[in-house]
Amino acid sequence: MTGMTDYEKAFITLFNQTARYHHRHKVFEDFVSCSVIALENRLCFSEERERKYLRIAGSYQKPDMNRMAQLLAHVVNGLQAGFCDFLGQAFMQLDLGDKYRGQFFTPWDVSVMMASVLLGDVKTLFKQKTFITLSEPACGAGCMVLAVADTLNxxxxxxxxxxxxxxTDVDPLAAGMAYIQLSLCGVAGEVVIGNSLMNERRRILYTPAHYFGNWAYRLKAREKGTGSVMI
Structure with missing residues (x-):
């Protein structure tokens, strides 16, 4: 995707109007945290997560918490209009990928090209497989997984x-962005906060489609030779 959609422009405009009394990076992190909690608690309510949400909300004025909900609505609408790295692109457009954090996200068009090369002939890929699994050890905002999903779609x-x-991503912010986008796009799987090189898995977030598709059973019962795609 080249350029910015109307939804992304609306997101950035609204974000810049939200909680000007806080640092921009904090507002973005809190938006991601609150959105992750909202998605998780719709699947399985947790008092601990709710307390975290209330702690975050306590540092914002009510109109700004309303804007947080509106920001998520823009993400939902943007992803419904077509798969894209909505949050990754917004993050970069807002100049939040500063050098001291080293956060820079792969452009969507590049990820789509890589996904096409990775998958090859999709029909041939599924001739002897009922499904494929994809491993992304440094997922960022989930752009590459989204591109593979879009190619299959x-x-x-x-x-x-x-x-x-x-x-997997070592940065909770990036992992949270990936979880939001992959959940909203209906992709089944897990987002892991941890370090792939050290086999560290500090926290695991399962998308709604993982549960709705009974993937815990399917992965356990899959026949030998189903295979996987590693990136």
């Missing part, structure tokens, strides 16, 4: 049946 393969992913 464009080829006519239902994501909830044909793809399961495991995406």
């Amino acid at each position: 464009q080829a006519g393969y239902a994501l909830h049946r044909h793809l399961w992913f495991s995406a």
